[in-house]
Amino acid sequence: MNFFASIGKYTLFIHRVFSKPEKWSIYYSRTIIEIEKLGINSIGIVLIISVFMGAVITLQTAYNTTSPLLPTYIIGVAARDSILLEFSSTIVALILAGKVGSNISSEIGTMRITEQIDALEIMGVNSAGFLVMPKIIGAMFFFPVLTILSMVIGIFGGWLVGEFTGVITTMEYIKGIQWGFIPFYVTYSLVKSVIFAFIITSVAAFHGYHVKGGSLEVGKASTKAVVVSSILVLLFNLVITQLLLK
Incomplete structure (x- = not known):
């Protein structure tokens, strides 16, 4: 019963969030700010994770494909598909669920207990829309950019470790990246x-x-938000994969 009550409460919350704004210009400026806070400030951690992710995938693939029957460029193919299909979207999303999710939950939660949200309501402002809509729109706009950056840097990280360790040559790696794309x-x-x-x-x-x-x-609440959003990311990853790749 609590589960369905939470779903209903969440649905009403989302309806309030996407109600017509009082003033579009204010929401626009806040969205730009949220893009910087949630997106641009996350570029560093995404790049670091991606370069090591690409490097590890390349090494693991190389060490587990030692059969002479398998061409060397298969390492590049495996690294490319692993990064494009799963790591740059799902794994990065799980990392951002911890970083971005905890930040959002603690920020809004602090505003709630310090009665700042109540003050907005007294002034006639739709607090849910004013505080949350710019965050959602900003994240939905910039997360794909982070995903593309992760793809590029992940593939670069795979090439880098392959070149330095000698498990695959540059030509073979590039051939693998291009093969059957x-x-x-x-x-x-x-x-x-x-x-x-x-x-x-x-x-x-x-x-x-x-x-x-x-x-x-x-x-x-911050901890619960991270846990719930991470579970939902994994659940929807399964559903979207079944719908789009079947």
Whole structure:
């Protein structure tokens, strides 16, 4: 019963979030700010994770494809498909669920317990829309950019480790990257990143918005938001894969 009650509460919350804004120009400026906070400030961690991710995938593939019957360029193929299909969208989304999700939940939760949200309501402002809509739109706009960056840097990281360790030559790696390339894989990952962005930001904002108590409850809500959004990311990853790649 609590599960269905939470679903209903979340649905009403999302309806409030996407109600018509009081003033579009304010929402626009706040969206630009959120793109910087949630997206641009996450570029560093995404690049670091991606370069090591690409390097590890390349090494693991190389060490597990020692059969002389397999061409060397298969390492590049495996690295490319692993990065495009799963790592640059799902794994990066899980990392961002921890970084971005906890930030959103704690920020809005702190505003709730310090009665800043109540003050907005008294002034006649739709607090849910004012605080949450720019975050969702900003994340849905910039998360695909982070996914593309992750793809490029991940593939670069695979080439880098292959070149320095000698497990694969540059020519063979490039041949593997190009061999049998399916452009739809990129589209598939971008679709996932947009959906994951919505899940992470809306779930985190929902938990922060409905905090009751003090700073301890804010911390608990932040942790719960990360856990729930991570589970939903994995669940929707399965559903989207079944729908788009079957």
